[in-house]
Amino acid sequence: xWTPTLPASFAEAFTIxxxxxxxxxxxxxxxxxxxxxxxxxxxANGFNAGCYRPLLARLSAHFQVFAYDAxxxxxxxxxxxxxxxxxxxxxxxxxxxxxTVQVRQRxxxxxSGRPLHFASHSLGGLAAVLLEAxxxxxxxxxxxxxxxxxxxxxxxxxxxxxLAHAPNFIRWAARRKGHFPDRQALxxxxxxIITYQRFVPDMMTAYLEAAVESDGQDNxxxxxxxxxxxxxxxxxxxxxxxxxxxxxxSVITRARIFATDQDVLPxxxxxxxxxxxxxxxxxxxxxxxxxxxxxxxMAQEDPDACANAIIEFALAQKPEQS
Numbered sequence: 001x002w003t004p005t006l007p008a009s010f011a012e013a014f015t016i017x018x019x020x021x022x023x024x025x026x027x028x029x030x031x032x033x034x035x036x037x038x039x040x041x042x043x044a045n046g047f048n049a050g051c052y053r054p055l056l057a058r059l060s061a062h063f064q065v066f067a068y069d070a071x072x073x074x075x076x077x078x079x080x081x082x083x084x085x086x087x088x089x090x091x092x093x094x095x096x097x098x099x100t101v102q103v104r105q106r107x108x109x110x111x112s113g114r115p116l117h118f119a120s121h122s123l124g125g126l127a128a129v130l131l132e133a134x135x136x137x138x139x140x141x142x143x144x145x146x147x148x149x150x151x152x153x154x155x156x157x158x159x160x161x162x163l164a165h166a167p168n169f170i171r172w173a174a175r176r177k178g179h180f181p182d183r184q185a186l187x188x189x190x191x192x193i194i195t196y197q198r199f200v201p202d203m204m205t206a207y208l209e210a211a212v213e214s215d216g217q218d219n220x221x222x223x224x225x226x227x228x229x230x231x232x233x234x235x236x237x238x239x240x241x242x243x244x245x246x247x248x249x250s251v252i253t254r255a256r257i258f259a260t261d262q263d264v265l266p267x268x269x270x271x272x273x274x275x276x277x278x279x280x281x282x283x284x285x286x287x288x289x290x291x292x293x294x295x296x297x298m299a300q301e302d303p304d305a306c307a308n309a310i311i312e313f314a315l316a317q318k319p320e321q322s
Contacts, residue, residue: 002025002075003075003213004025004027004050004075005025005027005048005049005050005051005069005074005075005210005226006027006029006049006050006053006056006067006210009030010029010030010053010057011027011028011029011030011056011067012027012028012030013025013026013027013075014026014027014028014102016068016095016098016099016102017098018071018091018094018095018098019091019094019095020079020086022071022076022077022079022086022091022095023076023077024068024069024070024071024076024077024095024098024099025049025068025069025074025075025076026049026066026067026068026069026099026102027049027066027067027068028064028065028066028106029056029057029060029064029065029066029067030060031060032060032063032064032065033061033062035114036062036063036064037062037063037064037114037115037116037117037141037314037315038063038064038065038066038103038107038114038115038116038117039059039063039064039065039066039116039117039118039119039310039314040066040067040068040096040099040100040103040116040117040118040119040140041055041056041059041065041066041067041119041120041124042067042068042070042096042118042119042120042121042123042124042125042127042128043067043069043070043073043120043121043122043123043124044121044122044123044124044297044299045122045123045149045173045227045232045235045236046073046173046211046227046232047073047121047207047211047227048069048070048073048074048075048210048211048226048227049067049068049069049074049210050069050074050206050209050210050211051203051206051207051210051211051300052067052121052203052206052299052303053206053209053210054202054203054206054303055203055299055303055306055307058303058304058307059119059307059310059311062311062315063117063314064107066099066103066106068095068099069226070092070095070123070124070127071086071087071091071092071095072086072087072227072228072231072232072235073226073227073231074210074226074227075226078227078228078231080228080230080231083230083231083234084234084238087231087234087235087238088238088242089126089127089130089238089239089242089244090130090134090135092123092124092126092127092130093126093127093128093129093130093131093134093135094135095127096127096128096131097131097135097137100116100131100137100139103116104116104139115141115314116139116140116141117140117141117142117143117144117310117314118140118142118143118144119143119144119145119146119310119314120143120144120145120146120148121146121147121297121298121299121306122146122147122148122149122296123148123149123235124148125143125145125146125147125148125150125257126148126149126150126239126242126244128140128143128145129143129145129148129150129244129247129248129251130244130247132250132251132252132253133244133247133248133249133250133251134247138252138253140253141253141254141314142253142254142255142256142313142314142316143251143253143254143255143256144255144256144258144309144310144313144314145255145256145257145258146258146291146298146299146306147257147258147259147260147272147276147291147296147298148257148279149239150244150245150248150275150279151163151166151239151240151241151242151244151245151275152245152271152274152275152278153243153245153246156245156275156278157274158271158274158275158278161269161271162240162271162275163240165271166236166239166240169233169236170233170236170237171233173229173232173233173236174229174230174233175229176225176229176232177189178224178225178228178229179215179222179223179224179225180212180222180223180224181222181223182222182223183208183209183212183223186208186211186212186223187204187208190207194295195295195296195297196297196300198294198295198297198300198301199297199300199301200300200301200302200303202303203299203300203301203303204300207300210226211225211226211227212224212225212226213226245275245278245279245282248279248282248283248286249282249283249284251283251284251286252283252284252285253285254285254286255280255283255285255286255287256280256286256287256288256289256309256313257276257279257280257286257287257288257289258276258288258289258290258291258298258306258309259272259273259275259276259277259288259289259290259291260272260273260290260291260294260295260296260298261290261291261292261293261294261295262290264293264294264295265295270295270296272296273288273290276288289309291305291306291309292305
């Protein structure tokens, strides 16, 4: 039996079956405006849909919102036998493809032309890029991507910095603590991390509620991370040489990509802003922006600004075709 990361009072949970029979849990938020456009939200590595509940609530005032727990995360299946295969970047695109079919059925695939948008934080953005570039599917009217971990190619000025940075996350995730006696212990642990210290209160509360689940084998009520560190580490390891930067040239959906504000920590060089700008230039209809005052976990640092960015871009009038 699985426990949703978003409560039934907030969203209806459903299941999609993807590559290798992996079951991915998805959610349809309640209380969307009548005839609103639809939007799929995809989360970052190590998180899950429930970790973004306050952000999703903000979006639900403008969209019929769908979210999901990526494979290996939240309430979705967590295969451990072949991490390189089961958590290759294209697997996430295959999952998104299967989800999009169900979303279309739920909003009515009757030719009414209701728009379907996509927005994501970090890892989730890779799925949408590969869905279009590798699987040849372009189901979305817009893509709003908050700093997807698309590594720059050989010869790019940020390549060396990116590769020097990658092992830090791979090692950190592999050895991160996976079990906690209570949520205060989890909070004490994550607040040692500078980026987590920047969470606004409601996003920290959402994280503490959704990132862990009760350990059924612990009679004292312990909590276990809903994304094992082994899986989180494997995903980080699969990113640097995935070749997605080159494939991004095949993306024609209009896209806006947000990057870290380097001025927040000027003493620490971030390879992301320069890389995100290059990715946007590589796309046919891409543009890059900085999320002011934010580091990589920008959705947790400023959910209002991120929600407004999604709303502004997705609902913007499309340029007239010449």
